[in-house]
Amino acid sequence: xxxxxxxxxxxxxxxxxxxxxxxxxxxxxxxxxxxxxxxxxxxxxxxxxxxxxxxxxxxxxxxxxxxxxxxxxxxxxxxxxxxxxxxxxxxxxxxxxxxxxxxxxxxxxxxxxxxxxxxxxxxxxxxxxxxxxxxxxxxxxxxxxxxxxxxxxxxxxxxxxxxxxxxxxxxxxxxxxxxxxxxxxxxxxxxxxxxxxxxxxxxxxxxxx
Ligand SMILES: Cc1cc2nc3c(=O)[nH]c(=O)nc-3n(C[C@H](O)[C@H](O)[C@H](O)COP(=O)(O)OP(=O)(O)OC[C@H]3O[C@@H](n4cnc5c(N)ncnc54)[C@H](O)[C@@H]3O)c2cc1C
Numbered sequence: 001x002x003x004x005x006x007x008x009x010x011x012x013x014x015x016x017x018x019x020x021x022x023x024x025x026x027x028x029x030x031x032x033x034x035x036x037x038x039x040x041x042x043x044x045x046x047x048x049x050x051x052x053x054x055x056x057x058x059x060x061x062x063x064x065x066x067x068x069x070x071x072x073x074x075x076x077x078x079x080x081x082x083x084x085x086x087x088x089x090x091x092x093x094x095x096x097x098x099x100x101x102x103x104x105x106x107x108x109x110x111x112x113x114x115x116x117x118x119x120x121x122x123x124x125x126x127x128x129x130x131x132x133x134x135x136x137x138x139x140x141x142x143x144x145x146x147x148x149x150x151x152x153x154x155x156x157x158x159x160x161x162x163x164x165x166x167x168x169x170x171x172x173x174x175x176x177x178x179x180x181x182x183x184x185x186x187x188x189x190x191x192x193x194x195x196x197x198x199x200x201x202x203x204x205x206x207x208x209x
Contacts, residue, residue: 058085066142071182074200090139097141100149107135107146151203153179 062073065088073086090111096102097111106112115134117124124132137143156172163171185195186204195203 055083055085058083061085061087063087064089064142065140066137067144069142070140088140090137090142093139093141093145097139097145100147103146103148107133111137111139111145113138 059082060073060076062069062076062084065073065086069086069088073084076082076084093111097106113136115136116127116131117134119130120132121130124130127133135143135146137145137147139145156176159170159172159175163169163174180196180199182199182201183196184199184202185192185197186202189195189203189205190197
């Protein structure tokens, strides 16, 4: 099934862009071999367990294995004695959801909740009923499954504004250190004073231009 999806996606890309994506057979080969490995040895993927094997109580229940829920859960499990349950409404991600160029494609699948905005008077005029598509990810990884993976921190003035509105600890001086702590920069970024290495989040320049 995965193999068929793989080929279908590559073919659709080829049709959309008029260039031979299939030329890069190594990508196809690597993807198929990864899928084969997952089928043979699904270690690492969550698996169904009988209710009797679930703990009766948890110290924390995190709802939503999206961008923030996954990080929060990971941080909580750093304290070994804490029992943490992470619940997600959507299904597993697949290898292709890791590829930013497919983001638009996955917004058309059930990896997207499929919300639409309220009817707009002065916007969304090209949409049916003047209601814009409002994508939000549904699955392990949340909206990161259907986003473009652009590394962006936001503007310092925004954080300071939020702090001024009565949210101590959310100013730029407070959050900046966590951007650095979470980051594992590559390329020339690794040497920049504004970036950092050793965190869980890989950040690099686009490898293809
Ligand atoms: C199209 C698009 C492109 C984007 N591109 C970028 C980008 O390039 N770079 C960038 O930095 N940001 C980007 N963003 C923004 C970024 O993806 C989001 O801000 C971020 O992922 C939100 O994280 P979150 O944890 O708040 O929510 P989500 O990641 O959306 O997580 C929420 C999770 O909760 C689950 N959930 C909801 N209700 C329930 C329930 N009742 N029970 C169980 N689970 C539930 C959902 O299924 C989902 O998995 C983009 C956003 C969109 C929509």
